[in-house]
Amino acid sequence: MGWGKALFKNILAVLLGLTLALMALEILLRVVQPVEYRVRGNKIVLLRNKSYVFNNDKIDRLDRVIYFTRNQLGFRGEPPPKNFAQTLTILTVGGSTTECFHISDGKAWPDLLAQRLKGKFQPLWLNNAGMDGHSTFGHLVLMKDYIVQLKPKVVLFFVGVNDRALPDYGPLDKKSLKQPAANFRLAVVDTLAQYSEIVNYAVNLSRYSKAHRGGLVHANIDFAGLKTLDVPDDSLNSIINYHKVQYLSPYARRLQELIDVSREHGIEPVFMTQPIIYGEVIDPVSGADLGRVDIGGINGKVSWELMKLYNQVLRQVAAKNQVLLIDLAAEMPKSSSYFYDTAHFTNEGCRLVAQIIEPQLTSFLAKKFPQFVIKDHPAQASRIGRPAGETLENQGSEGHPLPAGPKREGGS
Numbered sequence: 001m002g003w004g005k006a007l008f009k010n011i012l013a014v015l016l017g018l019t020l021a022l023m024a025l026e027i028l029l030r031v032v033q034p035v036e037y038r039v040r041g042n043k044i045v046l047l048r049n050k051s052y053v054f055n056n057d058k059i060d061r062l063d064r065v066i067y068f069t070r071n072q073l074g075f076r077g078e079p080p081p082k083n084f085a086q087t088l089t090i091l092t093v094g095g096s097t098t099e100c101f102h103i104s105d106g107k108a109w110p111d112l113l114a115q116r117l118k119g120k121f122q123p124l125w126l127n128n129a130g131m132d133g134h135s136t137f138g139h140l141v142l143m144k145d146y147i148v149q150l151k152p153k154v155v156l157f158f159v160g161v162n163d164r165a166l167p168d169y170g171p172l173d174k175k176s177l178k179q180p181a182a183n184f185r186l187a188v189v190d191t192l193a194q195y196s197e198i199v200n201y202a203v204n205l206s207r208y209s210k211a212h213r214g215g216l217v218h219a220n221i222d223f224a225g226l227k228t229l230d231v232p233d234d235s236l237n238s239i240i241n242y243h244k245v246q247y248l249s250p251y252a253r254r255l256q257e258l259i260d261v262s263r264e265h266g267i268e269p270v271f272m273t274q275p276i277i278y279g280e281v282i283d284p285v286s287g288a289d290l291g292r293v294d295i296g297g298i299n300g301k302v303s304w305e306l307m308k309l310y311n312q313v314l315r316q317v318a319a320k321n322q323v324l325l326i327d328l329a330a331e332m333p334k335s336s337s338y339f340y341d342t343a344h345f346t347n348e349g350c351r352l353v354a355q356i357i358e359p360q361l362t363s364f365l366a367k368k369f370p371q372f373v374i375k376d377h378p379a380q381a382s383r384i385g386r387p388a389g390e391t392l393e394n395q396g397s398e399g400h401p402l403p404a405g406p407k408r409e410g411g412s
Contacts, residue, residue, distance in 0.1 A: 044131070044141050046074025059102060059220040061336075061346040067104045073150070076108065077127035080150075088365065088372040090117075090126040091147060093139050094158030097274070097343050098130025100350065107347050112354035113361070120362055121372040135162040136254040143258065148265040153369065155267055156361070157258060158328075160274030160310045161343045165243065168250035221341045223277075224286035229294035231302050239298070243306055248313050255317045268368060270324045270361065273311040275332035277339040279304040285336045295342070303342070324364045331356045 050070040056062050071079050076099070081087045092098050092110040100108035114126035129147070131138060136159055147155065255271075262269040277283075278300030280291035291301040311329050318325035332338065338349030345353060366373050 044138065044145060046070075046146065048072050048074045056102065059340055061340050061348075062102050063104050063107075063347065065104075066102060068101060069105050071127070073127065074146075075127040075129045076105070077111065077114065078125060080127075081123060081125050083123070084125075087123045087125050088121050088154075088369055089152035090114075090124070090154045090156060091129045091150075091152045092126070092156045092158065093142065093147070094130045095134045095138075095162045096130070096132040097161060097345065098128065098158045099132050100128070100130070100345065101132055102344070103347060103350055107350060109345065109350040109353040109357070112351060113357055116354060116358045117362065117365070120374055121365060121369070122374055124372065130158070133162065135159075135166055136251070136258060137166070140254065140257060140261065143261050148261065148267070151265060151267065153268060154270060154365070155262055156270045156272065158272045158274070159255070159258075160307065160314060161276065163247075163251050163254070164306055164310060165247055166250065167247065168253070219341045221336075222286075223283050223288040223290070223293065223336050226288060226293040226295070228289065228292040229297075229299040230292065231299050236302055236305065239302060240305060240309065243309055248309060251310060252313050252317050255314060256321070259317070259321050259323060270326065270364065271314055271318050272326045272357070273314055273329035274307060274343065275329040275334075276304060276307050276343045277334050277336065278307075278342065279334050281334050283334070283336050288336075290334060324360070326357055326360050328353065328356060 047070055049072055052066075052068040054066055054068075056064055056066050068076075070076060073080060075091070081089075092113075098110065100110075103109075105111065108128060110126060110128035110130070114124070117126065118124050129142065131142070134142070139157065139159065143155075259269050278290050278293070278295065280301055282288070283290050289300075291299065291304070293300045295303055307329070311327075315325055315327070317323075332349075332353070338346055338352055340346050
């Protein structure tokens with residue numbers, strides 16, 4: 001019996017030591033907060049009135065010093081106007097390709113879009129509510145927890161790349177987006193993350209690791225230095241069919257809910273398809289074959305074919321609901337001048353994105369909110385006369401040709 005008591009005491013001592021260590025770590029994380037996470041469990045935490053200045057020595061084609069600011073709402077852009085209801089108010093919602101964390105204030109495509117629109121509409125306010133890593137799951141939470149209370153007149157959704165291979169809502173998620181977990185175990189983890197810094201850090205690190213494995217984190221890619229990989233047609237078809245069966249219907253349902261939530265609160269939804277650099281073209285800058293490059297077990301052709309599936313679902317849902325769709329994926333050239341990795345834009349890419357978006361959005365806004373149109377603007381007659389569904393046909397927003405470069409093949 002003596003050895004049994006000794007073993008029990010040793011186990012008890014180990015458990016007590018672990019408990020004290022975890023308590024100390026919990027207190028330390030609450031005091032020091034080495035990393036600012038914007039998701040706690042399944043809830044979004046907006047970081048308000050934050051300014052960051054950091055040196056960029058890893059990603060070329062971007063500024064060496066990057067300035068990033070969040071206003072009192074937790075978004076990028078100007079403070080909200082006092083006469084909010086009497087202003088043409090627009091929010092851009094999306095993941096990292098919307099937030100543009102590595103693009104300095106004033107140079108991200110939502111900033112540039114706002115500058116273009118202000119020459120045609122007054123008063124106008126546009127903020128960037130993009131959040132790195134967020135899919136339509138996060139967009140729904142953001143809409144329900146924050147945006148419907150703010151009630152902007154328009155929300156421009158830029159979606160798709162973070163929704164690839166995401167499953168349907170779990171049992172608890174179907175009842176409420178407050179518990180978006182695929183099963184009971186994840187629901188418990190999400191609940192614990194609301195109260196524990198240790199669990200919250202573990203959950204966010206896990207999410208980061210998953211995004212890294214999926215190639216969705218920011219990286220400086222040397223496209224010319226990538227290895228090549230050929231994927232047989234039967235393997236490609238198998239991957240495509242799996243996504244069709246497993247993921248496309250849930251994606252369509254989440255898109256539908258974004259539309260429903262918006263319209264229930266008097267918000268006009270607008271959507272954009274997601275371009276990526278990969279596809280069966282040659283990068284005019286590096287000379288890389290963007291269809292054959294190896295991007296982690298699949299090649300560029302497979303990645304683009306998958307992205308095309310999700311973009312097509314978005315087109316169908318938008319058409320069904322008579323929602324304006326800006327087909328950026330069909331207009332954005334595939335060139336490393338405009339992308340520094342799979343989907344993130346360079347400064348030059350942001351300028352081109354704003355240039356592509358503006359004409360169709362201008363036409364839509366002028367018809368929907370004519371009271372905000374600057375009546376005496378010399379370019380208004382020709383600019384606003386463009387039908388909302390008309391493509392740019394390689395014309396920039398100032399009537400000049402868009403930069404030449406490989407574009408999508410087939411349809412996107």
